[in-house]
Amino acid sequence: MKHKKILVVVGAVALTAALAGGALALSGGDSLVSLSYLNNTFLPSAQTQLEQTATKPLQETYDEAVAKLQGEDGQSGLYSDSLSSRTFTQGDVIGLPTGSGFLTISGSAQVSHNGAVVDVTEGREVASGARLTAGHRYLVGENTTAQVKVTSGILYLGIQGSYTFTDSTAAHLPFVDVASWDWYEASVKFVxxxxxxxxxxxxxxxxGVTMDRAMLVTVLYRLAGSPQDQMDSATAAFDDVPVGSWYEPFVRWGASQGVTAGMGDGLFAPEQSVTRQQVLVMLRGFASSQLGMELTGQTDLTQYADYNQVADWAKEAVSWAVANGLITPSAENTLRPADTASRAEVAGILMNFSNRYLG
Structure with a gap:
């Protein structure tokens, strides 16, 4: 480093001065100063003192330079000359001064500022506290300091210019598509x-991806604790479940344990999207046959606007689920029993079930 080179030069100059002083002492006829003393005592001591003397001002200069690269709160001062993607995690805070630009590549974040931040992609100013839009490029305006806070588990952000970074160090999900403001974040964390x-x-x-029947029975197997012995002894088979397929052992287990009876006519329909009422029927079968639970609680389904969409074979399961808080009616007072169930919705049902029955 440069400061080390300077230290060597300063030390050499000082050492030369010390040698000159020693030489003058000898030339003056001082009989107490011997060559042995000069080599073994005086010079090593002078060398140490000179290094300490030279190091102090150089270290102070170095510290001042480092301080200039630090934010007022101790954040590291950094610089990026391109908008290449950088990875941040939930809770991280990126500070951006006037003139710095950034591009949200994937994930979710929120920006706060004390002046003006421009969405260059749309040509408009962004209010402080606004959510950023993936794929949009932003610029920090004059006399403005902005902060981008990561709200998704992972954020890919391009930065051009100066910035500071504060690492949250908190545990987070490894996903770009689940953010702190999403209703399903807690459910996704749970599952x-x-x-x-x-x-x-x-x-x-x-x-938002639809859950299919093979996925659901696999999840229930995991919820049961992945009982390998039950899977090994299961003999159930379906015409549309090929031996050797990834889901075949899970479907075989589910049918053998009474979790599911299939779709009839020897079919299971493994890749068919499950409806909300199918999820509840299978979950009720799982709780009763696999966990041996005595399930109680029923609610009057006729109070809901779409009660007539609940199939006869699903009424008991849907009524039980509503009574025990596994699903919550919508603001429109509907249950949506025939709608396909997304991964987020199934995650929510399983979290509610676990909190209610498994502790």
Whole structure:
């Protein structure tokens, strides 16, 4: 480093001065100063003192330079010359001064500022506290300091210019599509941390993706504690469940344990999207046959606007689920029993079930 080179130069100059002083002492006829003393005592001591003397002002200069690269709150001062993607996690805060630009590539974040931040993509100013839009480029205006706070588990952000960074160090989901303001965040955390669901990819959960029947019976197997002995002894089979397929052992287990009876006519329909009422029927069968629970509680379904959409074979399960808080009617007073169930919705039902029955 440069300051080390300067230190060597300063030390050499000082050492030369010390040697000159020693030489003068000898030339003056001082009999107490011997060559042995000069080599073994005086010079080593002078060298140490000179290094300490030279280091102090250089270290102070170095510290001042480092301080200039630090924010007032101790954040590291950084610089990026391109909008290449950088990875941040939920709770991280990125500080951006006037002139810095940023691009939200994927994930969710919120910006706050004390002046003006421009959405360059749309050509408009962004209010402080607004959510950022993925794929949009932003610029921090004159006399403005902005802060971008990451709200999704993962955020990919491009930055151009100076910035500071505060690492939240908090635990977070590894997904770009689940944010702190999403109603399903707690549910996704539950099923992911419990190992019931995995992501659709390395960094996506797919909360809006429809759950199919094979996925659901797999999740229930995991909720049961993954009983390998039950799976090994299961003999149930369906015409549309190929031996060797990834879901075949899970479907075989579910049918053998009374979790599901299939779709009739020897079919299971593994890739068919499940409806909300199908989820509840299968979950009730799981709780009763697999966990041996005595399930109580019923509610009058006729009080809901779409009660007539509940199939006869699902009425008991839907009534039980509503009575025990596993599903909540919508603001329009509907149950949506025939609607397909998303991964986020199933995650919510399973979290409610676990909180209600499994502690």
């Amino acid at each position: 992911y941390n419990k190992g019931l669901f995995s992501g659709m990819s390395e960094d996506t959960f797919g909360p």
